[in-house]
Amino acid sequence: MTASVETLEVLRDRRIAVTWADGATSRYHFVWLRQQLFHPAIGRPDQGPEDGFRLPDDPETLAVARCAAENGQLFVAWANDGAETRHDLAWLRRNAYDRDRRLARKARPETWTGAEAAATPWLDWERTVQSEEALFELFVALRDRGMARLRGAPARDGEVARLARRLGVLRATDFGQISDIVSRPPESAGRYANIGAGGMRRLAPHTDEGWRYGAPGVGFHLSLEATPSGGGDSMLHDGFLAAARLRENDPDAFALLTRAPFRFAAERNPEERYIAYGRLIVTDQDGDLAGVRFSDRTLDVQQMDEGAVEPAYRALRAFAKELYEPDLVYRHKLRPGECHVFDNHRVLHARAAFDPAAGPRRIQQCAVDREEFHNTYRILAEKLGRADDAAMILPNGALG
Ligand SMILES: [Fe+2]
Incomplete structure (x- = not known):
């Protein structure tokens, strides 16, 4: 499965659509991308030792200023708070959750008599x-x-x-x-x-x-x-x-x-x-x-x-x-x-x-x-x- 990108598009419903070189498209919500980046287990890039807990983002406040595929990563500059995030493209492809992709990954039980x-x-x-x-x-x-x-x-x-x-x-x-x-x-x-x-x-x-x-x-x-x-x-x-x-x-x-x-x-x-x-x-x-x-x-x-x-x-x-x-x-x-x-x-x-x-x-x-x-x-x-x-x-x- 390729992770090289053909086109990127910022959708009106707060998602980034990635069209891959093989023609498939995966869509990622802004809030989903940010959650990965600011995941508390890996340490927030903006976190200081005295900072308080970070509330999860309110999805409706998020806005993208610019995004690009570069060096095997999806780069996103966020308009709402000036943060910049980078997301590994191969990882994104593996974790795509568009309905058909997610359903295709589900185990399908075979019933038997x-x-x-x-x-x-x-x-x-x-x-x-x-x-x-x-x-x-x-x-x-x-x-x-x-x-x-x-x-x-x-x-x-x-x-x-x-x-x-x-x-x-x-x-x-x-x-x-x-x-x-x-x-x-x-x-x-x-x-x-x-x-x-x-x-x-x-x-x-x-x-x-x-x-x-x-x-x-x-x-x-x-x-x-x-x-x-x-x-x-x-x-x-x-x-x-x-x-x-x-x-x-x-x-x-x-x-x-x-x-x-x-x-x-x-x-x-x-x-x-x-x-x-x-x-x-x-x-x-x-x-x-x-x-x-x-x-x-x-x-x-x-x-x-x-x-x-x-x-x-x-x-x-x-x-x-x-x-x-x-x-x-x-x-x-x-x-x-x-x-x-x-x-x-x-x-x-x-x-x-x-x-x-x-x-x-x-x-x-x-x-x-x-x-x-x-x-x-x-x-x-x-x-x-x-x-x-x-x-x-x-x-x-x-x-x-
Ligand atoms: Fe038993």
Whole structure:
């Protein structure tokens, strides 16, 4: 992408239009240019040690006396205060935010049905842990589909962390960084007794820990022990496909779920009473899906405006129906050494009932926060020379 300039034009709506040598045009608001220059983290050119805080510019007071492209920079002389600023042209081109450019940089999730997920490749565990190119394949799968599956892992304690740490630091929970999903007889279950994952009943599709303001970002489920009989299949559902269908089939319900937060809670014992409010479907400034939060087990006693109660439950039911549609279900019984990795802000996981008498079922899990994964993704994309991937705008997830 060239950063040499063909023409410059000062527009009446307080922007400078730069037409590049390849014919493309980028437009930069005066206030946007000035904000970069006077950014407090880099030190203002006009700042003395005793100066007070600088208010952001009032956009309407800004005026350009002169601008020019010179020495690889955009030079601007400001009429309003006499300041002169210089902006690197290559940097300007990279950060152009004209709508079409910004939208083109956004990650585009690929939604999937269960059958489509079942056709995705199994990635090799050891290769993914060892090779940066292979690791980036996993990153792209998580970015685009929100799920990936790997096999060939040694079925040993702690192994799941070898892969997870390639994405970022492990999230610490009150169960530690790595925990077992294993059924325990009720008399020895202790604090696991009230937690569905530790039982043997089937579990409806859910995202983990919706009762935290920021739920875990990327989840890892590595099978260490399984028996061929006895059930216990793992399932994944694409929350983005369900949300897209809801938007199509019941736009009012969709709109309500993107607006009104539900209350989630985990109340396991007197010492642990987590409560958080979160929207079930989160969209970004363009209306694109950014995240999903859903769990039938941790939905709490709702505290919402009385007029909103029935519409909210109607919308909840409509979304649940979409999520439970049979064609959404990707179903696979994890064998020892097989692992599902999923974006916990998009993809729901579920489990079929199982019979502990048929043999042990043990899955080891851990999680990495979303921003840790996205940071590692960007750094690795840059290192591999994948500038477009590195510059991609990634969704924030199911926050707020
Ligand atoms: Fe779970």
